[in-house]
Amino acid sequence: DTEVTQTPKHLVMGMTNKKSLKCEQHMGHRAMYWYKQKAKKPPELMFVYSYEKLSINESVPSRFSPECPNSSLLNLHLHALQPEDSALYLCASSPGDESSYNEQFFGPGTRLTVL
Amino acid sequence: KNEVEQSPQNLTAQEGEFITINCSYSVGISALHWLQQHPGGGIVSLFMLSSGKKKHGRLIATINIQEKHSSLHITASHPRDSAVYICAVEKGAQKLVFGQGTRLTINP
Numbered sequence: 001d002t003e004v005t006q007t008p009k010h011l012v013m014g015m016t017n018k019k020s021l022k023c024e025q026h027m028g029h030r031a032m033y034w035y036k037q038k039a040k041k042p043p044e045l046m047f048v049y050s051y052e053k054l055s056i057n058e059s060v061p062s063r064f065s066p067e068c069p070n071s072s073l074l075n076l077h078l079h080a081l082q083p084e085d086s087a088l089y090l091c092a093s094s095p096g097d098e099s100s101y102n103e104q105f106f107g108p109g110t111r112l113t114v115l
Numbered sequence: 116k117n118e119v120e121q122s123p124q125n126l127t128a129q130e131g132e133f134i135t136i137n138c139s140y141s142v143g144i145s146a147l148h149w150l151q152q153h154p155g156g157g158i159v160s161l162f163m164l165s166s167g168k169k170k171h172g173r174l175i176a177t178i179n180i181q182e183k184h185s186s187l188h189i190t191a192s193h194p195r196d197s198a199v200y201i202c203a204v205e206k207g208a209q210k211l212v213f214g215q216g217t218r219l220t221i222n223p
Contacts, residue, residue: 042203042213042215043158043213048210050209102209103163107157108156109157
């Protein structure tokens with residue numbers, strides 16, 4: 001299995017809602033990433049988990065809360081979002097061994113619309 | 116100035132043409148990645164390079180570490196190659212810095 005899966009594919013939520021995005025991989029990768037991508041822009045790194053511990057937080061607002069329950073699963077909890085948070089949210093994983101290559105495998109993304 | 120610059124930003128060509136997309140970077144890197152993104156979102160990793168040249172089917176990627184430059188070539192281009200091609204450099208473990216992308220359109 002060389003796939004990263006993300007659910008849901010699309011999500012529409014109000015500014016007072018609480019929702020979660022889910023990402024899963026079964027490649028034995030130990031690093032997992034959340035990216036945000038606005039239209040016609042490159043992805044922006046949000047968070048990195050390495051061996052289930054948060055290793056990078058790119059000064060993301062607290063209304064985004066990541067969670068890594070186990071090495072295969074990564075969640076992004078959303079609360080009190082703003083319309084400008086509407087974007088494609090991409091998950092990725094990589095082997096995570098800092099001494100070797102780190103090709104990242106991307107999921108298909110969740111397209112989020114905040115009303 | 117962006118740490119990773121791609122050119123051109125947009126490229127339209129006819130089917131069968133040889134395509135070159137360039138990437139220049141200004142920082143020390145451990146590796147350079149070429150990624151492909153089709154409309155609809157999914158990103159596919161095409162190559163990861165730290166030196167020399169790699170080939171996969173009709174795609175060739177080269178990197179010159181001294182000149183801080185990489186190129187992605189597509190031979191015998193096809194409409195299904197139409198996508199955004201993104202160059203990304205790995206500055207430290209796990210952190211990619213992305214170029215702005217090159218939007219490629221191949222017309223039949």
